[in-house]
Amino acid sequence: MSLSDGFHDVPPGKVAAVVTHLEMRAPADVRPAPTLAGMTLRRVAAPSSDWYKDLFRRVGAEDWLWFSRLRMEDTALKAIIADPRVHIYTLIREGVDEGLLELDFREAGECELAFFGVSKNLIGTGAGRFLMNHAIEKAWKEPIIRFHVHTCTLDSPQALPFYIRSGFTPTRQQVEIADDPRLSGLLGANAGPHVPVFR
Structure with missing residues (x-):
């Protein structure tokens, strides 16, 4: 189905986002990143769903x-994050997990940058650039021909230009409509303050 030109109402209780898909067909050059004293990157094999959801919330849910992933039943979530073809890394500062890098190799010949971000404690420190350099390096160590990601207008406005600067090329856009997670109590009422709630 294609949308006609013009405005389209978003039903009450829903959120709408424009989703941009991007891809990289060859390894991009890594961009200079600061040396991050006191920070380490660690792979977490088969993490518990509680650990994963806590980090997921702190990196992306509230802002x-x-x-x-918070909507998923635990068994479905565990099936993804425990899969050996899904590589999950965390960026640790002073013993606290502050960044999430999730590389999904379940599709042969491809890697999806499934989730990527740092907590608000690391925004502006260069940690995102550091993490992306590792994402590019680790993705292309595997026998892939395509590295892809998508972002949307619910996410940080810095996300899309950051991915483009990192070497990803936009390939298509979609409109996504979903139940507003704040109305069900899945997220707090103050989450995503840049997105209005329509009851």
Whole structure:
């Protein structure tokens, strides 16, 4: 179905986002990143769902309305994050997990940058650039021909230009409509303050 030109109402209780898909067909050059004293990157094999959801919330849920993984039943979530073809990394500062990098190799010949971000404690420190350099390096160490990601207008406005600067090329856009997670109590009423609630 294609949308006609013009405005389209978003039903009450829903949120709408424009989703941009991007891809990289060859390894991009890594961009200079600061040396991050006291920070380490660690792979977490088969993390517990509680650990994963806590980090997911702190990186993306409260500010940017990340909610897809929080809606999942634990068995479905565990099936993804325990899969050996899904590589999950955390960026640690002073013993606290502050960044999430999730590389999904379940599709042969491809890697999806499934989730990527740092907590508000690291925004502006260069940690995102550091994490992206590792994402590019680790993705292309595997036998892939395509590295892809998508972002949307619910996310940080810095996300899309950051991905483009990192070497990803936009390939298509979609409109996504979903139940507002703040109305069900999945996220707090003050989450995603840049997105209005329509009851």
